[in-house]
Amino acid sequence: MPVSALIARRVPILRVVTMLATWVALFLVLTYVFVQRERFDPYLSRIASALNLSDQQVVGKEVRITMSPDGHFWAKATLGGVSRRLLIDSGATVTALSTRTASAAGLKVAKPIFPMVIQTANGQVSAQTATIVELRLGNVVARDLPVVVSPAFGGTDVLGMNFLSRLKSWRVEGRTLILTPHHPQDLT
Known part of the structure; x- marks a missing residue:
């Protein structure tokens, strides 16, 4: 249904898929950096504990x-x-x-x-x-x-x-x- 709506509006599907993949990759990289950095930074460590990422x-x-x-x-x-x-x-x-x-x-x-x-x-x-x-x-x-x-x-x-x-x-x-x-x- 969402794909057919995008086709009907003539939205380039490849651009949407690329944009979504970029956002997911960016989120994963930032999460990895956060998890690595929280071991050394007490402020990030508190945030990680609150988010149950410790x-x-x-x-x-x-x-x-x-x-x-x-x-x-x-x-x-x-x-x-x-x-x-x-x-x-x-x-x-x-x-x-x-x-x-x-x-x-x-x-x-x-x-x-x-x-x-x-x-x-x-x-x-x-x-x-x-x-x-x-x-x-x-x-x-x-x-x-x-x-x-x-x-x-x-x-x-x-x-x-x-x-x-x-x-x-x-x-x-x-x-x-x-x-x-x-x-x-x-x-x-």
């Missing part, structure tokens, strides 16, 4: 994290009152923080009695130790979480198995990581 959500008693375009799961967590984006890595034995994050979170970094040398994907790294008093990730709360701190980590912070093993369960379904705590906390 890549991390609390659904019932679970935290669901969507796989990012780089193929990793990145969690938005708060430690020592500081919000950070952390890579969830089941291949990492322990949680590892950059010196910048440890400093911003006010962690007391201590040099261990015996040198701490850990094996990373980039080789052996010398590290110091600290303890996060409270780490919040959605409704998941980890208290007194031991971490290693090193300038060799650059700007990347990693949640390792010492965090994941504290959960009731964690699993990957398709492109979603699902974290289930033993005792879900209220969102603050």
Whole structure:
């Protein structure tokens, strides 16, 4: 019916189809840019949460994290009152923080009695130790979480198995990581 109306009015159908395709493509590109940018901009992050576009959500008693375009799961967590984006890595034995994050979170970094040398994907790294008093990730709360701190980590912070093993369960379904705590906390 709409097509016959356009033909009767002698509207060039090809021009209308091209215009519609252009608008759809423009909308998709803008949506992609918005989703990519919201990870770094707190204002866009609030808008994404309001529109339910966030890549991390609390659904019932679970935290669901969507796989990012780089193929990793990145969690938005708060430690020592500081919000950070952390890579969830089941291949990492322990949680590892950059010196910048440890400093911003006010962690007391201590040099261990015996040198701490850990094996990373980039080789052996010398590290110091600290303890996060409270780490919040959605409704998941980890208290007194031991971490290693090193300038060799650059700007990347990693949640390792010492965090994941504290959960009731964690699993990957398709492109979603699902974290289930033993005792879900209220969102603050």
